[in-house]
Protein backbone atom coordinates (compact mmCIF):
# COMPACT_ATOMS: atom_id res chain seq x y z
CA UNK A 598 0.00 0.00 0.00
CA UNK A 599 1.45 3.38 -0.93
CA UNK A 600 1.73 6.02 1.80
CA UNK A 601 0.11 9.40 1.42
CA UNK A 602 2.15 12.18 -0.11
CA UNK A 603 1.38 15.77 0.84
CA UNK A 604 1.81 18.37 -1.90
CA UNK A 605 2.26 22.01 -0.98
CA UNK A 606 2.28 24.60 -3.73
CA UNK A 607 4.72 27.51 -3.63
CA UNK A 608 4.76 30.59 -5.85
CA UNK A 609 2.78 30.98 -9.02
CA UNK A 610 1.94 34.57 -8.10
CA UNK A 611 3.46 37.84 -9.30
CA UNK A 612 5.12 36.28 -12.33
CA UNK A 613 6.93 33.50 -10.44
CA UNK A 614 6.81 29.90 -11.63
CA UNK A 615 4.85 27.68 -9.24
CA UNK A 616 6.44 24.54 -7.84
CA UNK A 617 5.52 21.87 -5.35
CA UNK A 618 7.03 20.67 -2.11
CA UNK A 619 6.26 16.99 -1.65
CA UNK A 620 6.37 15.43 1.82
CA UNK A 621 6.21 11.67 2.26
CA UNK A 622 8.29 8.58 1.64
CA UNK A 623 9.76 6.92 -1.45
CA UNK A 624 9.47 10.08 -3.51
CA UNK A 625 12.31 9.45 -5.94
CA UNK A 626 9.87 8.26 -8.58
CA UNK A 627 8.88 11.94 -8.87
CA UNK A 628 12.39 13.07 -9.80
CA UNK A 629 12.42 12.21 -13.51
CA UNK A 630 9.18 14.14 -14.05
CA UNK A 631 10.71 17.18 -12.39
CA UNK A 632 13.93 16.93 -14.38
CA UNK A 633 11.88 16.83 -17.57
CA UNK A 634 12.64 15.62 -21.06
CA UNK A 635 14.68 18.63 -22.19
CA UNK A 636 17.59 17.81 -19.89
CA UNK A 637 20.44 15.68 -21.21
CA UNK A 638 22.70 16.03 -18.16
CA UNK A 639 22.06 15.99 -14.42
CA UNK A 640 24.55 17.03 -11.74
CA UNK A 641 23.93 15.65 -8.24
CA UNK A 642 25.50 17.88 -5.58
CA UNK A 643 25.76 16.08 -2.22
CA UNK A 644 27.79 16.37 1.00
CA UNK A 645 30.44 13.87 2.12
CA UNK A 646 28.06 12.48 4.75
CA UNK A 647 25.67 11.42 1.98
CA UNK A 648 28.23 9.91 -0.40
CA UNK A 649 26.23 6.69 -0.78
CA UNK A 650 22.93 8.50 -1.30
CA UNK A 651 24.50 10.82 -3.87
CA UNK A 652 26.08 7.94 -5.78
CA UNK A 653 22.85 5.89 -5.69
CA UNK A 654 20.91 8.84 -7.04
CA UNK A 655 23.46 9.43 -9.79
CA UNK A 656 23.36 5.73 -10.69
CA UNK A 657 19.54 5.73 -10.90
CA UNK A 658 19.53 8.76 -13.15
CA UNK A 659 22.24 7.26 -15.36
CA UNK A 660 20.09 4.14 -15.76
CA UNK A 661 17.27 6.39 -16.89
CA UNK A 662 19.49 7.63 -19.72
CA UNK A 663 20.82 10.94 -18.37
CA UNK A 664 24.51 11.84 -18.56
CA UNK A 665 25.27 12.24 -14.87
CA UNK A 666 27.93 13.74 -12.68
CA UNK A 667 28.06 13.51 -8.87
CA UNK A 668 29.71 16.50 -7.21
CA UNK A 669 30.72 15.77 -3.62
CA UNK A 670 31.12 18.84 -1.42
CA UNK A 671 32.20 19.23 2.22
CA UNK A 672 29.67 18.77 5.03
CA UNK A 673 27.79 21.66 6.57
CA UNK A 674 28.96 25.30 6.32
CA UNK A 675 32.31 24.34 4.79
CA UNK A 676 30.39 23.84 1.55
CA UNK A 677 29.05 27.41 1.53
CA UNK A 678 32.20 29.07 0.22
CA UNK A 679 33.28 30.75 -3.01
CA UNK A 680 35.94 28.05 -3.41
CA UNK A 681 33.44 25.20 -3.27
CA UNK A 682 31.10 27.06 -5.65
CA UNK A 683 34.05 27.44 -8.06
CA UNK A 684 34.76 23.72 -7.76
CA UNK A 685 31.15 22.99 -8.75
CA UNK A 686 31.30 25.44 -11.70
CA UNK A 687 34.42 23.62 -12.90
CA UNK A 688 32.68 20.25 -12.72
CA UNK A 689 29.71 21.63 -14.68
CA UNK A 690 32.01 23.17 -17.28
CA UNK A 691 33.91 19.92 -17.69
CA UNK A 692 30.70 17.97 -18.23
CA UNK A 693 29.45 20.40 -20.90
CA UNK A 694 26.45 21.49 -18.80
CA UNK A 695 24.01 23.56 -20.89
CA UNK A 696 20.99 25.72 -20.08
CA UNK A 697 18.54 22.84 -20.40
CA UNK A 698 20.47 20.61 -17.97
CA UNK A 699 19.49 20.24 -14.32
CA UNK A 700 21.16 20.35 -10.90
CA UNK A 701 19.89 18.20 -8.03
CA UNK A 702 20.95 19.28 -4.53
CA UNK A 703 20.60 16.48 -1.98
CA UNK A 704 21.53 17.20 1.64
CA UNK A 705 21.02 19.63 4.47
CA UNK A 706 20.42 23.36 4.14
CA UNK A 707 24.09 24.11 3.55
CA UNK A 708 24.11 21.79 0.54
CA UNK A 709 20.81 23.03 -0.89
CA UNK A 710 21.89 26.68 -0.40
CA UNK A 711 25.09 25.93 -2.31
CA UNK A 712 23.43 23.82 -5.02
CA UNK A 713 20.79 26.49 -5.57
CA UNK A 714 23.47 29.17 -5.77
CA UNK A 715 25.47 27.17 -8.30
CA UNK A 716 22.26 26.70 -10.31
CA UNK A 717 21.50 30.43 -10.09
CA UNK A 718 24.93 31.44 -11.33
CA UNK A 719 25.75 28.77 -13.94
CA UNK A 720 24.96 30.24 -17.39
CA UNK A 721 22.97 32.89 -15.43
CA UNK A 722 20.52 30.30 -14.20
CA UNK A 723 19.67 26.65 -14.79
CA UNK A 724 16.86 24.61 -13.24
CA UNK A 725 17.46 22.84 -9.96
CA UNK A 726 15.65 20.43 -7.70
CA UNK A 727 16.07 20.19 -3.94
CA UNK A 728 16.08 16.90 -2.05
CA UNK A 729 16.43 18.11 1.55
CA UNK A 730 17.62 15.50 4.05
CA UNK A 731 17.47 17.45 7.33
CA UNK A 732 14.49 18.87 9.21
CA UNK A 733 15.87 22.34 8.71
CA UNK A 734 16.30 21.97 4.97
CA UNK A 735 12.83 20.46 4.56
CA UNK A 736 10.98 23.12 6.52
CA UNK A 737 13.03 26.13 5.49
CA UNK A 738 16.21 26.11 3.42
CA UNK A 739 15.01 24.14 0.39
CA UNK A 740 11.80 26.16 0.07
CA UNK A 741 11.59 29.74 -1.12
CA UNK A 742 14.54 30.22 -3.44
CA UNK A 743 17.03 31.98 -1.17
CA UNK A 744 20.37 30.52 -2.26
CA UNK A 745 23.84 31.58 -1.27
CA UNK A 746 27.22 31.24 0.34
CA UNK A 747 29.03 32.83 3.29
CA UNK A 748 32.05 35.13 3.24
CA UNK A 749 34.54 35.94 6.00
CA UNK A 750 32.52 39.13 6.58
CA UNK A 751 29.22 37.43 7.22
CA UNK A 752 26.57 34.82 6.65
CA UNK A 753 24.86 34.42 3.25
CA UNK A 754 26.33 37.72 2.05
CA UNK A 755 26.54 36.46 -1.54
CA UNK A 756 23.53 34.86 -3.14
CA UNK A 757 20.54 35.00 -5.41
CA UNK A 758 16.81 34.40 -5.35
CA UNK A 759 16.46 31.32 -7.54
CA UNK A 760 13.55 29.03 -6.64
CA UNK A 761 13.82 25.29 -7.30
CA UNK A 762 11.64 23.46 -9.82
CA UNK A 763 10.50 21.15 -7.05
CA UNK A 764 11.32 19.94 -3.54
CA UNK A 765 11.18 16.30 -2.44
CA UNK A 766 11.09 15.81 1.35
CA UNK A 767 11.53 12.10 1.98
CA UNK A 768 10.91 11.64 5.71
CA UNK A 769 12.94 8.40 5.69
CA UNK A 770 16.10 10.52 5.20
CA UNK A 771 15.71 11.89 8.73
CA UNK A 772 16.39 8.49 10.29
CA UNK A 773 20.16 8.78 9.75
CA UNK A 774 20.38 12.37 10.99
CA UNK A 775 22.44 12.86 14.20
CA UNK A 776 20.18 14.04 17.03
CA UNK A 777 21.95 17.42 17.31
CA UNK A 778 21.22 18.15 13.69
CA UNK A 779 17.64 17.00 14.07
CA UNK A 780 17.15 19.30 17.08
CA UNK A 781 18.86 22.21 15.33
CA UNK A 782 16.14 22.01 12.67
CA UNK A 783 13.49 22.33 15.37
CA UNK A 784 14.62 25.93 15.88
CA UNK A 785 13.15 26.86 12.49
CA UNK A 786 10.04 24.80 13.24
CA UNK A 787 9.59 26.70 16.52
CA UNK A 788 10.23 29.96 14.64
CA UNK A 789 7.34 29.12 12.32
CA UNK A 790 5.23 28.47 15.43
CA UNK A 791 5.98 31.83 17.03
CA UNK A 792 5.63 33.95 13.89
CA UNK A 793 2.56 32.29 12.34
CA UNK A 794 1.26 28.92 13.54
CA UNK A 795 1.00 28.42 17.34
CA UNK A 796 -0.37 24.88 16.86
CA UNK A 797 3.25 23.95 16.10
CA UNK A 798 4.20 25.11 19.60
CA UNK A 799 1.36 23.12 21.17
CA UNK A 800 2.37 19.93 19.36
CA UNK A 801 5.96 20.27 20.58
CA UNK A 802 4.98 21.26 24.12
CA UNK A 803 2.72 18.21 24.37
CA UNK A 804 5.82 15.98 24.30
CA UNK A 805 9.13 17.78 23.72
CA UNK A 806 11.15 14.55 23.97
CA UNK A 807 9.13 12.94 21.19
CA UNK A 808 9.60 16.06 19.07
CA UNK A 809 13.36 15.41 19.16
CA UNK A 810 13.14 12.26 17.03
CA UNK A 811 11.78 11.39 13.59
CA UNK A 812 9.77 8.62 15.28
CA UNK A 813 7.71 11.18 17.23
CA UNK A 814 3.94 11.12 16.61
CA UNK A 815 3.81 14.61 15.10
CA UNK A 816 6.89 14.60 12.86
CA UNK A 817 5.04 14.83 9.54
CA UNK A 818 2.55 17.38 10.85
CA UNK A 819 5.27 19.61 12.29
CA UNK A 820 7.20 19.51 9.04
CA UNK A 821 4.14 20.13 6.88
CA UNK A 822 2.84 22.98 9.02
CA UNK A 823 6.24 24.69 8.96
CA UNK A 824 6.50 24.30 5.18
CA UNK A 825 3.02 25.83 4.80
CA UNK A 826 4.11 28.87 6.84
CA UNK A 827 7.17 29.34 4.66
CA UNK A 828 5.28 28.64 1.43
CA UNK A 829 2.63 31.22 2.20
CA UNK A 830 5.15 33.92 3.01
CA UNK A 831 7.50 33.39 0.07
CA UNK A 832 4.61 33.02 -2.35
CA UNK A 833 3.54 36.57 -1.63
CA UNK A 834 7.02 38.11 -1.26
CA UNK A 835 9.74 36.12 -3.02
CA UNK A 836 12.37 38.87 -2.99
CA UNK A 837 11.89 40.07 0.59
CA UNK A 838 10.48 43.48 -0.14
CA UNK A 839 8.44 43.30 3.06
CA UNK A 840 6.56 40.38 4.58
CA UNK A 841 9.35 37.84 3.97
CA UNK A 842 11.46 39.57 6.63
CA UNK A 843 9.38 37.81 9.29
CA UNK A 844 11.19 34.57 8.39
CA UNK A 845 14.30 36.25 9.76
CA UNK A 846 12.94 36.10 13.33
CA UNK A 847 15.92 35.31 15.59
CA UNK A 848 18.39 35.56 12.71
CA UNK A 849 19.89 39.02 13.28
CA UNK A 850 21.75 37.88 16.39
CA UNK A 851 21.81 34.24 15.19
CA UNK A 852 23.84 35.03 12.07
CA UNK A 853 26.22 37.22 14.11
CA UNK A 854 26.84 34.27 16.47
CA UNK A 855 27.46 31.94 13.52
CA UNK A 856 30.04 34.33 12.09
CA UNK A 857 31.64 34.79 15.52
CA UNK A 858 31.94 31.01 15.79
CA UNK A 859 33.45 30.85 12.28
CA UNK A 860 30.39 28.89 11.14
CA UNK A 861 31.11 25.98 13.47
CA UNK A 862 27.83 26.35 15.34
CA UNK A 863 24.78 24.83 13.68
CA UNK A 864 22.47 27.47 12.22
CA UNK A 865 19.47 26.29 14.25
CA UNK A 866 21.38 26.52 17.54
CA UNK A 867 22.40 30.11 16.78
CA UNK A 868 18.85 31.00 15.72
CA UNK A 869 17.55 29.56 19.02
CA UNK A 870 19.75 31.99 20.98
CA UNK A 871 18.68 34.69 18.53
CA UNK A 872 14.99 34.01 19.16
CA UNK A 873 15.55 34.17 22.91
CA UNK A 874 17.18 37.57 22.35
CA UNK A 875 14.37 38.74 20.04
CA UNK A 876 11.80 37.73 22.65
CA UNK A 877 13.59 39.69 25.37
CA UNK A 878 13.97 42.64 23.00
CA UNK A 879 10.26 42.53 22.22
CA UNK A 880 9.43 42.39 25.91
CA UNK A 881 11.77 45.26 26.86
CA UNK A 882 10.56 47.37 23.94
CA UNK A 883 7.07 47.09 25.39
CA UNK A 884 5.77 44.98 22.49
CA UNK A 885 5.62 41.43 23.81
CA UNK A 886 3.71 40.09 26.81
CA UNK A 887 5.68 38.25 29.51
CA UNK A 888 3.95 34.91 28.97
CA UNK A 889 4.86 34.71 25.27
CA UNK A 890 8.40 35.89 25.95
CA UNK A 891 8.82 33.25 28.68
CA UNK A 892 7.36 30.61 26.38
CA UNK A 893 10.42 31.01 24.14
CA UNK A 894 12.74 29.93 26.95
CA UNK A 895 10.57 27.03 27.98
CA UNK A 896 10.06 25.47 24.59
CA UNK A 897 13.61 26.00 23.29
CA UNK A 898 15.07 24.54 26.48
CA UNK A 899 12.59 21.64 26.47
CA UNK A 900 13.81 20.37 23.09
CA UNK A 901 17.47 20.92 24.03
CA UNK A 902 18.26 24.10 22.10
CA UNK A 903 20.64 26.69 23.60
CA UNK A 904 19.40 29.98 25.08
CA UNK A 905 22.68 31.65 25.94
CA UNK A 906 25.92 32.92 24.42
CA UNK A 907 29.09 34.62 25.69
CA UNK A 908 28.34 37.97 27.34
CA UNK A 909 31.80 39.39 26.54
CA UNK A 910 31.16 39.04 22.78
CA UNK A 911 28.41 41.68 22.67
CA UNK A 912 30.49 44.49 21.04
CA UNK A 913 31.56 42.17 18.22
CA UNK A 914 28.05 40.81 17.73
CA UNK A 915 26.66 44.34 17.57
CA UNK A 916 29.18 45.30 14.87
CA UNK A 917 28.25 42.26 12.80
CA UNK A 918 24.53 42.92 13.21
CA UNK A 919 25.04 46.33 11.61
CA UNK A 920 25.66 44.65 8.23
CA UNK A 921 22.68 42.32 8.54
CA UNK A 922 20.67 42.34 5.31
CA UNK A 923 17.72 43.97 7.08
CA UNK A 924 19.80 47.01 8.08
CA UNK A 925 19.24 50.21 6.13
CA UNK A 926 22.17 52.61 6.32
CA UNK A 927 22.93 52.99 10.03
CA UNK A 928 19.49 51.75 11.02
CA UNK A 929 19.43 48.39 12.82
CA UNK A 930 16.20 46.48 12.24
CA UNK A 931 14.92 43.42 14.13
CA UNK A 932 11.92 41.18 13.76
CA UNK A 933 10.07 41.07 17.08
CA UNK A 934 6.61 39.95 18.13
CA UNK A 935 3.73 42.25 19.06
CA UNK A 936 2.14 39.09 20.46
CA UNK A 937 1.92 35.43 19.54
CA UNK A 938 1.95 35.07 15.73
CA UNK A 939 2.15 38.84 15.34
CA UNK A 940 5.59 39.52 13.88
CA UNK A 941 6.62 43.08 13.20
CA UNK A 942 9.74 45.15 12.59
CA UNK A 943 11.50 47.03 15.40
CA UNK A 944 13.64 49.78 13.88
CA UNK A 945 16.56 51.50 15.56
CA UNK A 946 16.00 50.28 19.12
CA UNK A 947 17.61 52.26 21.91
CA UNK A 948 21.16 50.87 22.44
CA UNK A 949 20.38 50.58 26.16
CA UNK A 950 17.40 48.33 25.40
CA UNK A 951 19.52 46.19 23.09
CA UNK A 952 22.14 45.77 25.78
CA UNK A 953 19.52 44.97 28.41
CA UNK A 954 18.02 42.30 26.14
CA UNK A 955 21.46 40.81 25.63
CA UNK A 956 21.89 40.89 29.39
CA UNK A 957 19.28 38.10 29.54
CA UNK A 958 21.08 36.06 26.88
CA UNK A 959 24.76 36.62 27.69
CA UNK A 960 26.56 34.45 30.21
Ligand SMILES: NC(=O)c1ccc[n+]([C@@H]2O[C@H](COP(=O)([O-])OP(=O)(O)OC[C@H]3O[C@@H](n4cnc5c(N)ncnc54)[C@H](O)[C@@H]3O)[C@@H](O)[C@H]2O)c1
Nearest residue numbers: 644646672673705706707730731733737738743773774864
Ligand atom coordinates in the same frame (compact mmCIF):
# COMPACT_ATOMS: atom_id res chain seq x y z
N1 LIG B 1 17.88 29.29 2.04
C1 LIG B 1 17.14 29.43 3.11
O1 LIG B 1 16.03 29.97 3.07
C2 LIG B 1 17.64 28.88 4.41
C3 LIG B 1 16.76 28.72 5.47
C4 LIG B 1 17.24 28.21 6.67
C5 LIG B 1 18.57 27.83 6.77
N2 LIG B 1 19.39 27.95 5.70
C6 LIG B 1 20.78 27.50 5.76
O2 LIG B 1 20.77 26.09 6.01
C7 LIG B 1 22.01 25.73 6.62
C8 LIG B 1 21.78 24.79 7.77
O3 LIG B 1 21.20 23.61 7.28
P1 LIG B 1 21.11 22.27 8.13
O4 LIG B 1 20.72 22.56 9.51
O5 LIG B 1 20.35 21.33 7.33
O6 LIG B 1 22.62 21.84 8.27
P2 LIG B 1 23.69 21.22 7.26
O7 LIG B 1 23.33 21.31 5.85
O8 LIG B 1 24.98 21.84 7.69
O9 LIG B 1 23.66 19.67 7.67
C9 LIG B 1 24.11 19.27 8.95
C10 LIG B 1 25.00 18.02 8.83
O10 LIG B 1 24.19 16.88 8.57
C11 LIG B 1 24.68 16.16 7.43
N3 LIG B 1 23.51 15.51 6.88
C12 LIG B 1 22.55 16.06 6.11
N4 LIG B 1 21.55 15.19 5.94
C13 LIG B 1 21.87 14.07 6.61
C14 LIG B 1 21.20 12.84 6.83
N5 LIG B 1 19.98 12.61 6.34
N6 LIG B 1 21.83 11.89 7.57
C15 LIG B 1 23.06 12.16 8.10
N7 LIG B 1 23.73 13.31 7.94
C16 LIG B 1 23.13 14.26 7.22
C17 LIG B 1 25.34 17.23 6.61
O11 LIG B 1 26.26 16.71 5.68
C18 LIG B 1 26.01 18.07 7.69
O12 LIG B 1 27.21 17.49 8.11
C19 LIG B 1 22.66 27.03 7.03
O13 LIG B 1 23.71 27.33 6.15
C20 LIG B 1 21.56 28.05 6.92
O14 LIG B 1 22.06 29.34 6.65
C21 LIG B 1 18.95 28.48 4.53
Ligand SMILES: O=C(O)C(=O)C[C@@H](O)[C@H](O)[C@H](O)COP(=O)(O)O
Nearest residue numbers: 737741743752753841844845848922
Ligand atom coordinates in the same frame (compact mmCIF):
# COMPACT_ATOMS: atom_id res chain seq x y z
O1 LIG C 1 13.67 32.44 3.78
C1 LIG C 1 13.92 33.47 4.42
O2 LIG C 1 13.65 34.58 4.00
C2 LIG C 1 14.58 33.38 5.74
O3 LIG C 1 14.94 34.39 6.31
C3 LIG C 1 14.73 32.02 6.31
C4 LIG C 1 15.90 31.87 7.26
O4 LIG C 1 15.58 30.79 8.14
C5 LIG C 1 17.20 31.49 6.58
O5 LIG C 1 18.15 31.20 7.54
C6 LIG C 1 17.73 32.44 5.53
O6 LIG C 1 18.80 31.85 4.84
C7 LIG C 1 18.22 33.72 6.10
O7 LIG C 1 18.38 34.59 5.05
P1 LIG C 1 19.27 35.90 5.10
O8 LIG C 1 18.74 36.68 3.94
O9 LIG C 1 19.07 36.56 6.42
O10 LIG C 1 20.67 35.49 4.91
Ligand SMILES: [Zn+2]
Nearest residue numbers: 785848864868
Ligand atom coordinates in the same frame (compact mmCIF):
# COMPACT_ATOMS: atom_id res chain seq x y z
ZN1 LIG D 1 17.29 30.21 9.23
